[in-house]
Amino acid sequence: MxxxxxxxxxxxxxxxxxxxxxxxxxxxxxxxxxxxxxxxHTRPTLxxxxxxxxxxxxxxxxxxxxxxxxxxxxxxxxxxxxxxxxxHVEELSTAASDTRNAIANSAGFRIASVAINGRKQLSQDEVLAIGGVNGRSSLLFLDAANVRDRLQANPWIADATVLKFYPGQLQIDIVERSAFALWQQDGRISVISDDGAVLEPYLSHRFMSLPLVVGKGAQTHAKEFLALLAGYPQVKSVTKAAIFVGERRWNLRLKDGLDIRLPENEVGNALAELSRLDKDDKLFSRDIVAVDMRLPDRLTVQLSDDAAKAREELFKDKKPKKKAGEA
Structure with missing residues (x-):
């Protein structure tokens, strides 16, 4: 010192x-x-x-x-x-991003207005939350491609376009999927779109009127079959659920519990025959539990237990009695 x-x-x-x-x-x-x-013993050298x-x-x-x-x-x-x-990596990254956005916002690049087109099921706040846009986001550092990818990853959104208009306007155009049917698999019911995408679990009563399809693979085949069923309103009006069996054919469960076993091929002809039988013979009102249409050349009807017992008693009464002296 x-x-x-x-x-x-x-x-x-x-x-x-x-x-x-x-x-x-x-x-x-x-x-x-x-x-x-x-x-x-090594001698040093120069x-x-x-x-x-x-x-x-x-x-x-x-x-x-x-x-x-x-x-x-x-x-x-x-x-x-x-x-x-x-x-703490995510926390550090979030803090750095917020700091960067705050600087950009103070420089005049705050998102002042947002226009969202095409939404029906989703609210504006839901769309922004899905895209990762919040009140701290700045237009300057907003990654439009990342927002679009996040939107398209949501099952309700089939397609999305994100446009930035400087200094502070954001426009989002989306194409929403529509709720098409309810799908039951392994005891769980989900809302699906017409392309089979699972939109959300079935929790809201607003989807109660949707048709119900059941079974593995039913979600991807429902659009074609339900369109065919719509051509036979007499059958559709009494149908409670369409059941996909073995990933190859359909059964119908009617509202009164009647099972209709449809063939694997020529389903339209089978539905037309059902409509005719109900119109002419009141088939759906009879005391039966199942109708088997899987064989092309015949129709098999299974009676209920009560109807089968009554039919058996009826045939007993009609059976001719033996005369005295006859063997």
Missing amino acids: DGAGRLDRSARSLGPRADLKAAAIDAVALLRERLWRRRP DREPPDRLIALVERYLPARAGVAATVLFLLGSAGFGIVRGG
Whole structure:
């Protein structure tokens, strides 16, 4: 310390650099000593540097602030390791993004107006939340492609277009899927679109009037079959559910519990025959539990237990009685 109470130059220069140089010099000296121990009989040559010379070279070529740089790198590495190990990467990324957006907003790139076209089921707030747009977002740093990808990942949205109009207008055009039917699989009921996409679990009563399809694969075949069924309103009006059997053919469960087993092929002809039988013979009003139409050349009707018992009693009464003396 000099007379003014300040550290002199030689004292101030001591620090990380001096520590690093000292460690390097010690390492060179130790290496030199070990090499000489292993080769005690080797005679020095003119091109071999003496220890003092090697130490001078280390001091000469060591960067001026290598110690400071090494310390900074060590601290940064430790901080990064702590962030990753502690699970704070997402928080740090969010904070950095918010800071960047705040700067852009203060510079005049705040999203002042949003126009959303094509929505029917989803609200404006739902569309923005799905796209990841919030009150902190700035138009300057908004990634339109990322917003579009997030929107299209939602099952309700079939397609989306995102446009930015500087300095502060955002336009989102979406094509929504429509709720087409209810699909039951493994005891769970979901709302599906006409292309079979699952839109959401069935929780809202606003979807109660949708047709019900049941079974594996029914969601992807429902559009074609329900369009065919719509051509026979007399059958459709009494149908409670359409059941896809073995991923190859359909059964109908009527509202009164009657099962109609349709064939795998020529389904339209079978539905037309059902309409005719109900119109002419009141088929759906009879005391039966099942109608089997799987065989093309015949129709099999299964009576209820009560109807079968009554039919059996009827035939017993009609059976001719034996006369006296007849064997």
